[in-house]
Amino acid sequence: MSLIAIAWRSLTQRALASALTGFSMALGVALVVAVLVTHHVVSDSFQRNAGLGYDVIVGAKGGKLQLVMNTVYHLSTPVENIPYSILHDLTEGKYKSYVAKATPYCLGDNYEGHRVVATVPDLFNDSEYAPGREYTFRTGRNFHPTGFFEGILGALTAERTGLKVGDTFRPTHGVSDDGQGHEHDAFTVVGVLDPTGTPNDRAIFINLEGFYLLEDHAKPVAVEHEDHEAGKRETSSVAAHEHHEMEGHEEHEHAPLPEDQRELTAILVRTSSPAASIRLPNLINEGALAQAVLPIREIGALFDVIVGPIEAVLLALTVLIVVVSGVGIMVSIYTSMSERRREIAVMRALGARRSTVRTIVLLESVLLSLTGGLTGWILGRLLIAALSPAIASRTGVVISFGHLVPAELALVPGLIFIAALAGYLPAMTAYRTDVAKALVSAP
């Protein structure tokens, strides 16, 4: 009979007390795992997604973090718009030498709470969302530049809305599904993306050209007309939608909106060189029309200043819970020692050394800790699975269970360390048991 078997038997002999102690350890570890995994995956995903496919985001002057959050993560509300001319400056104008690729973004609509991103087909043609991983379509295709009212669904959006290729949907004005916005014209789903593990999974992408043609989406322009009755000329603002109608266009004709009526929410820029990613933001920020931010830097600062300390506090709390569970193990085994003096003495009388009974008690502590801890690990993972949809909808980060978080690998040695500490006092009590006295004492 091995020492582990003896230790396990001793635990099962006190099944209820052992189960309760192990359960308390399980709860502690479940919390640690939930905090560790959620934090690691979310922060890793945030930092990874911050810099893929582009280096710089150009948007309206205002909150830098807000610009990053609503452009990259589809969170928060969009900042003001920037002139469409900046896209020309980046692609063929004064900033051209710094830019390898510039992708325009227009935000402002949603469909059943999913952000609608108006952009160009090029976003999916030549962009990596992870190193070596390009966007691929589960079904359908990319939208065509002339397919103004075509849309593409992120994997999560398709799953949640039930939309599929060939279906139509009508975006609602406003970025949140608060029931206040009016419905726009219908778009047709032409493709569904494969899952990417990025916030884009829960977005809907539509053709920028179609977006501009929707009601309230074009910049009001000054239109001159005569007031015949007054006999003088008057200038007034006319919305693009009305402008279209005034010019006699039917929506189905899909004539592009003139550039003077266009604005952009942001432009994702892949710079031509590392040096350009430093120089370009400086140049843009010198002007008054827009600002340029480095998403990696903004997210890094967010994590350093806010998320990092919160993580430290959460970790400290959860580690404290595990330590308390460890103390529970110690109390459980230690209180059992008085009633087990005779058992220990019997084992000693059968030839067990002092160090052997000490090892048996330490093994009990380790087994209790590991059993509770591994149960807690499973509970923690189940907890994460339960929280996963909420995390995905709030942060856009889809938690994948494909790989272990590095800190989880420290779980087993960590539990053994805690068990060794917790078991030390009772183990030494067993070590010091006076065999002769214990054998003659009343059973």
Add this chain to the structure above:
Amino acid sequence: MLAVENVKKAFDEPGGSRLPILDVEELHLGVGEQAVLLGRSGCGKTTLLHVVAGISTPDSGEVRIDGLDITRLHEAERDRFRAETLGYIFQSFNLLPGFTALENVMLGMAFGRGRRDAGRARGLLQRVGLGQRERHRPSQLSVGEQQRVAVARALANRPRLLLADEPTASVDAKNQQQVIDLIRETCEEEEIALLLVTHAPEVAAQFERAVYLENLNKVAAQI
């Protein structure tokens, strides 16, 4: 096989004085020899067994088993010697309650260098008539059955010397004879020396050699 010579042992008293318990000049036991150790309560019979088993150390004197003076061994060496050479049967059985009958028997071979032979443990349980009850826990066995498991456990490590401390004190008359027969027959078959403590005259009468501790123990004789 066993030689106890000039062994003295005293215990500390609350007042700081020492209370002498053992003062045995000489006790010998041959290979496979069976002897019953008699004496009134408190004369030091259990203490003598503890000293012979190496559980307690004497204040002075020698305890030689197969020529090896175990009083000169370090504690860990005595533990190993005990695990490999001695068997011990307790008055109150001292089976571990959470362990099955088979596991209790296997515990008897868990601490030595020898093989942990489940086959031998099962064979011993068969021999004591409990082959069908190896998965039962002590609480599921009768008092007599528990003592038979304790006998099997004491024999599990193939001891050279078996020490039995009033093994029939807790069993009824019918079981008492079964237990004594079992112990004596097994020791005879395996050439195991036996030193058995008893208060029962009918048990003592079955042994060819009876040792009265009062005759050996100067301290007990004076009390």
